Amino acid sequence: MALAENDREGRKPASFAPFLKTAAGSILSIAVTMLGLLLVTFIIGRVMPIDPVLAIVGERASQSTYDAVYEQLGLDKPIIVQFFYYISDVVRGDFGMSLLNARPVAEDIARVFPATLELATLGTIFGVVVGVPLGVIAGVKRGSWIDQVARVVALVGYSMPIFWLGLVGLLVFYGILGWVGGPGRLDIFYQDIVPTRTGMILIDSAISGHWDVFRNAFSHLILPASLLGYYSMAYISRMTRSFILEQMSAEYIVTARVKGMSERAVIWRHAFRNIRVQLITVIALSYANLLEGSVLTEIIFSWPGIGSYITTALLSADMNAVLGGTVVVGLIFICLNILSDLLYRIFDPRSK
Amino acid sequence: MSDMTLREWLLSDAPTSRRQARFASLYKGWLNFRSNTMAMFGLGILVLLVLIAFCAPIVAPHDPYAQDLANRLQPIGTEGHLLGTDSLGRDILSRLIYGSRITLYIVTLVALIAPVAGLLVGTVSGYLGGWADVILMRITDIFLAFPRLVLALAFVAALGAGIENAVLAISLTAWPPYARIARAETLTIRSSDYISAVRLQGAGPFRIITKHIWPLCISSLIVRVTLDMAGIILAAAGLGFLGLGAQPPSPEWGAMISGGRRFILDHWWVATVPGLAIFTVSLAFNLLGDGLRDVLDPKGNSQ
Numbered sequence: 001m002a003l004a005e006n007d008r009e010g011r012k013p014a015s016f017a018p019f020l021k022t023a024a025g026s027i028l029s030i031a032v033t034m035l036g037l038l039l040v041t042f043i044i045g046r047v048m049p050i051d052p053v054l055a056i057v058g059e060r061a062s063q064s065t066y067d068a069v070y071e072q073l074g075l076d077k078p079i080i081v082q083f084f085y086y087i088s089d090v091v092r093g094d095f096g097m098s099l100l101n102a103r104p105v106a107e108d109i110a111r112v113f114p115a116t117l118e119l120a121t122l123g124t125i126f127g128v129v130v131g132v133p134l135g136v137i138a139g140v141k142r143g144s145w146i147d148q149v150a151r152v153v154a155l156v157g158y159s160m161p162i163f164w165l166g167l168v169g170l171l172v173f174y175g176i177l178g179w180v181g182g183p184g185r186l187d188i189f190y191q192d193i194v195p196t197r198t199g200m201i202l203i204d205s206a207i208s209g210h211w212d213v214f215r216n217a218f219s220h221l222i223l224p225a226s227l228l229g230y231y232s233m234a235y236i237s238r239m240t241r242s243f244i245l246e247q248m249s250a251e252y253i254v255t256a257r258v259k260g261m262s263e264r265a266v267i268w269r270h271a272f273r274n275i276r277v278q279l280i281t282v283i284a285l286s287y288a289n290l291l292e293g294s295v296l297t298e299i300i301f302s303w304p305g306i307g308s309y310i311t312t313a314l315l316s317a318d319m320n321a322v323l324g325g326t327v328v329v330g331l332i333f334i335c336l337n338i339l340s341d342l343l344y345r346i347f348d349p350r351s352k
Numbered sequence: 353m354s355d356m357t358l359r360e361w362l363l364s365d366a367p368t369s370r371r372q373a374r375f376a377s378l379y380k381g382w383l384n385f386r387s388n389t390m391a392m393f394g395l396g397i398l399v400l401l402v403l404i405a406f407c408a409p410i411v412a413p414h415d416p417y418a419q420d421l422a423n424r425l426q427p428i429g430t431e432g433h434l435l436g437t438d439s440l441g442r443d444i445l446s447r448l449i450y451g452s453r454i455t456l457y458i459v460t461l462v463a464l465i466a467p468v469a470g471l472l473v474g475t476v477s478g479y480l481g482g483w484a485d486v487i488l489m490r491i492t493d494i495f496l497a498f499p500r501l502v503l504a505l506a507f508v509a510a511l512g513a514g515i516e517n518a519v520l521a522i523s524l525t526a527w528p529p530y531a532r533i534a535r536a537e538t539l540t541i542r543s544s545d546y547i548s549a550v551r552l553q554g555a556g557p558f559r560i561i562t563k564h565i566w567p568l569c570i571s572s573l574i575v576r577v578t579l580d581m582a583g584i585i586l587a588a589a590g591l592g593f594l595g596l597g598a599q600p601p602s603p604e605w606g607a608m609i610s611g612g613r614r615f616i617l618d619h620w621w622v623a624t625v626p627g628l629a630i631f632t633v634s635l636a637f638n639l640l641g642d643g644l645r646d647v648l649d650p651k652g653n654s655q
Binding site: 032033036041044045047159160161162163164165167171175291292293296299300314315317322325326330333334 | 490508510595624
């Protein structure tokens with residue numbers, strides 16, 4: 001026993017080196033991927049048919065004003081140099097000015113982002129709380145009615161346009177039944193009562209003890225969040241099911257059963273314990289997807305998040321805002337992707 | 353042959369010609385597929401959709417663009433307007449029928465562009481290996497790591513709204529998975545004996561890739577494309593809903609939902625009915641894709 005302990009201690013430094021190597025590799029791949037993202041948004045910004053100078057100075061500006069702004073934006077420099085300018089701007093958190101309201105895009109994004117975060121986080125919580133147990137049961141009782149139900153639920157989730165489901169949900173639960181709050185984050189009556197700290201109204205109102213605001217915010221949040229949660233649940237339950245199926249046919253499960261363990265212990269203490277790592281990566285991925293998937297949901301529910309921000313900017317040809325929003329969503333998406341990959345490598349003992 | 357029925361000929365254990373063997377394997381696949389009720393259901397819906405789109409002028413009771421302001425927002429079941437009318441008095445059923453053409457148009461175009469681009473990148477990368485492989489796969493990974501809808505939005509913003517640009521934007525974000533699949537297939541095929549044999553006979557890389565590697569990648573690509581169709585339809589409808597895809601007065605389903613959105617509380621059918629159409633078609637593609645996966649790609653069906 002003592003020998004085994006020693007052995008484990010002795011091996012520790014050796015197993016740390018490959019981890020550093022993977023970490024370095026991950027950082028390199030993050031850097032390359034992000035550079036790629038910036039290159040794509042840069043190219044999009046260049047091919048668009050809108051003249052960025054004209055958008056600032058207006059059509060009646062004199063030639064000298066036009067030239068001055070042209071130079072100020074760095075458009076007279078070679079395209080490679082312009083790209084480096086762009087990267088250094090983004091690294092400093094400068095996405096340029098919004099053409100619509102003449103405010104820094106970064107400030108706008110920081111203001112609207114907590115709303116999206118609140119929505120996507122609550123959606124993921126719903127997805128995990130319902131999806132994981134559903135997937136486990138469906139996998140254990142393969143072919144049972146609950147497996148069939150889980151299959152149909154997931155299939156419908158994969159086939160339903162999210163913006164349409166949102167509209168129907170709004171019609172039924174707000175219009176007909178009146179169970180939930182309507183579009184927006186709060187009723188007008190409750191707006192601007194709670195001081196903004198995190199930007200997430202549920203947290204802000206809980207901190208300052210405004211429980212009436214909390215209740216109102218929750219009634220507005222519940223429908224879009226459960227809608228997003230449904231999509232994440234469809235994905236999570238399917239993945240959980242296939243992970244569990246893989247485990248249940250393994251020999252150690254047979255051994256555990258032969259030893260006379262209760263079915264509950266076999267499932268939760270053995271099979272489930274072994275799929276936890278895979279589950280974490282799936283949940284991180286679905287969280288990333290929800291941040292993106294919230295674009296259409298935000299439009300339906302007039303939710304003032306980053307999705308609404310990008311689309312509003314899009315429709316009014318405010319390219320700085322569109323590209324800034326795209327970069328932010330893209331960066332978070334990439335980070336979550338790589339984080340889930342990294343978590344897998346760190347927590348899965350087999351990959352060491 | 354003469355005393356044999358067609359079925360016996362197809363199921364013969366000892367095919368006498370290459371053609372017979374090929375038809376036999378297709379037929380066995382079909383028999384296998386036919387036993388999957390849900391997949392057949394999906395196929396049935398899609399065949400019906402194609403027929404409706406093809407015969408739209410005959411099937412549609414009204415002109416999809418004809419406005420009739422006196423009869424606006426008529427409910428479902430109104431005389432002469434089975435699914436009611438929209439805010440400009442246009443017949444919703446007729447618009448749905450003509451809209452099926454747009455949906456099929458978008459899906460077909462994306463299903464042609466994205467897999468072909470992916471096939472090209474994947475096979476070249478897998479066959480050539482070395483630096484070409486590293487660079488092409490890095491690019492693929494970069495595109496895979498992007499949020500697809502947001503990227504499509506940015507593309508459409510740069511290119512301008514419209515169906516063709518929506519197709520282009522969706523294709524640009526949809527090709528990477530196909531490149532991954534094609535590369536994986538190529539890597540397993542590349543080192544096989546028959547490729548060496550062809551190479552010894554003097555075939556160049558172009559001939560080997562197009563004539564000997566591509567045909568073997570097709571079946572796994574078809575499965576993936578079918579499963580992706582639902583996603584493509586939903587993305588196209590989403591762009592249409594945001595006003596970035598098909599432009600009014602085009603009867604595109606996503607745009608129709610967007611048009612009916614303002615009336616959702618009082619006149620629910622205007623926005624609800626096109627959504628049901630989108631749901632039905634993408635469900636059909638999902639069912640068909642599941643069935644095809646079982647037939648064409650048994651190893652991928654671990655569940």
